[in-house]
Amino acid sequence: MSEWAGLLDLILSEITRCISVYDDFVIFGAVCKSWRRVYSMKKPSSSPRPGYKAWIDIKCDSRCFYDIALYKGKFCAVNNHGNVFVCHIDGDIVFTVCITFCKEPEDYEIEDVNVHEDEFEQEQEQEQDQDQEQLRELGQEHIYEIPYVTTGFKVLKLECSTEVKSKNEYDWVNVDSLGDQALFVGDNSSMSLSASSFNGCKANCIYFTDDNDYYLNSLNGGGYDMGVFSMEDETIKQHYEGKSLSSFAPPVWYI
Amino acid sequence: MASSSTSVVVSNKEKENKNTKKVTLKSSDGESFEVDESVAMESQTIKHIIEDGCANNEIPLPNVTSGILSRVIEYCKKHKEAAGESEPSVTSYTSNSTTNPLTEWDTEFVKVDQNTLFDLILAANYLDIKGLLDLTCKTVADMMKGKTPQEIRETFHIKNDYTPEEEAEVRKENQWAFE
Numbered sequence A: 001m002s003e004w005a006g007l008l009d010l011i012l013s014e015i016t017r018c019i020s021v022y023d024d025f026v027i028f029g030a031v032c033k034s035w036r037r038v039y040s041m042k043k044p045s046s047s048p049r050p051g052y053k054a055w056i057d058i059k060c061d062s063r064c065f066y067d068i069a070l071y072k073g074k075f076c077a078v079n080n081h082g083n084v085f086v087c088h089i090d091g092d093i094v095f096t097v098c099i100t101f102c103k104e105p106e107d108y109e110i111e112d113v114n115v116h117e118d119e120f121e122q123e124q125e126q127e128q129d130q131d132q133e134q135l136r137e138l139g140q141e142h143i144y145e146i147p148y149v150t151t152g153f154k155v156l157k158l159e160c161s162t163e164v165k166s167k168n169e170y171d172w173v174n175v176d177s178l179g180d181q182a183l184f185v186g187d188n189s190s191m192s193l194s195a196s197s198f199n200g201c202k203a204n205c206i207y208f209t210d211d212n213d214y215y216l217n218s219l220n221g222g223g224y225d226m227g228v229f230s231m232e233d234e235t236i237k238q239h240y241e242g243k244s245l246s247s248f249a250p251p252v253w254y255i
Numbered sequence B: 001m002a003s004s005s006t007s008v009v010v011s012n013k014e015k016e017n018k019n020t021k022k023v024t025l026k027s028s029d030g031e032s033f034e035v036d037e038s039v040a041m042e043s044q045t046i047k048h049i050i051e052d053g054c055a056n057n058e059i060p061l062p063n064v065t066s067g068i069l070s071r072v073i074e075y076c077k078k079h080k081e082a083a084g085e086s087e088p089s090v091t092s093y094t095s096n097s098t099t100n101p102l103t104e105w106d107t108e109f110v111k112v113d114q115n116t117l118f119d120l121i122l123a124a125n126y127l128d129i130k131g132l133l134d135l136t137c138k139t140v141a142d143m144m145k146g147k148t149p150q151e152i153r154e155t156f157h158i159k160n161d162y163t164p165e166e167e168a169e170v171r172k173e174n175q176w177a178f179e
Helices: A009-017 A022-028 A033-042 A132-137 B044-051 B066-083 B102-109 B114-127 B130-144 B149-156 B164-173
Strands: A065-071 A074-079 A084-090 A093-100 A108-116 A119-129 A148-160 A170-175 A181-185 A191-194 A205-208 A227-230 B022-026 B032-036 B058-060
Touching: A009 A022, A009 A033, A009 B114, A009 B130, A022 A033, A022 B130, A022 B149, A148 A205, A148 A227, B022 B044, B032 B066, B044 B058, B044 B114, B066 B102, B066 B114, B066 B130, B114 B130, B130 B149
Parallel strands: A181 A205, B022 B058
Antiparallel strands: A065 A074, A074 A084, A084 A093, A108 A119, A119 A148, A148 A170, A181 A191, A205 A227, B022 B032
16 A cells, blocks of 8 residues: 555544635545545534534425525525525534425426525526517527527415415415515526615516526526516616626626 | 772763754664754654663664654754753654645655655654654545546556456445545
8 A cells, every 4th residue: 555545544534624725625535545534534514603614414305496595594595496594503403394385386486495584485487488489579599599588577475374274384475576675696596685775776576687598508608688667667677788608607796 | 008099980871961862863774863862862763772671772673774864853853853851752743734844845855756755654653653644644634635546547657456346336336535
């Protein structure tokens, strides 16, 4: 056995402490069996916990989460079916509870979960696959490069269930107006702001960026499907002139 | 009538102050190195031997060759000087500090061949010299940066002891890290 493969676990452990990039740490664990033993002892589990400096694995029935938010001290996440899970911590045990089930309308896709003021809201984004005729009308040159575009949003608020026999503790209720709030949604975490506090930010609007994974397969990447949706008149306007296209990192919000 | 005379012999040891007290370290290949006790005590292992009264005249270090021991002593001297005349204590951790003047010296110190680096790691561990262990381990970690598992194996002459099935399993676990 090579000397380096035979190093004491204690020394290998010291070496891993000096590895600053997680990828390099994973690669370390793949070099040989003795190194992997040390890697397995030191690798983190899956989720962060407030006050803890290690990742904790959280068991959950759902696997595809679209967004997560901290609401009244608890992590809440919405999955691709519109179901909301709340993360509970009981001593050393961390588990999730599904607090609502959502039947999503056919032509809408769950976008994000957002927490603002004391409400818990969900946006559903309507995207349509554009056929070539419609895209020609939009004046696009390379119509085969644009397979989708957002045409609308629906905003729902989570409220305590009023139905006596409802199986849900909470229900989704339609929201017609965001009031002074502006929502920012897209491929990264969503957030809301008070529009009156930010010069140039329009109230009762949803600012969105491209979050359709289809762009990974398209010719020039993602970044076409972006704009500002007005809740008042249900129209979409562009943020800015020009395009920001990328196959791996289309524009996201940085606030 | 005989007269008696008294002579008083004052032991050298009584006169010596702590700072110039020496200790002799003996390498595995029989070479002796006399160093200031305070420098030698940068090693926690040696510190405990001295404090436990087991030092006698020489401290044998059967795990460390003369070549490596001389380098280790050089490290300890340099770091002891930098720490000033303070009481020997845990070696200050200096290798990562960009503001520490020793950083450059440390960087040059570890520019050695792989076998020497390996032996320095073992010596730092055996002698329990935290700063030296941190410095040498960081050097190894830096040598692995951005490399694939196969490149690391080649760098350190490590045999791939995974079966093809085991290797596929390892890759599957963190596919993204291998791309």
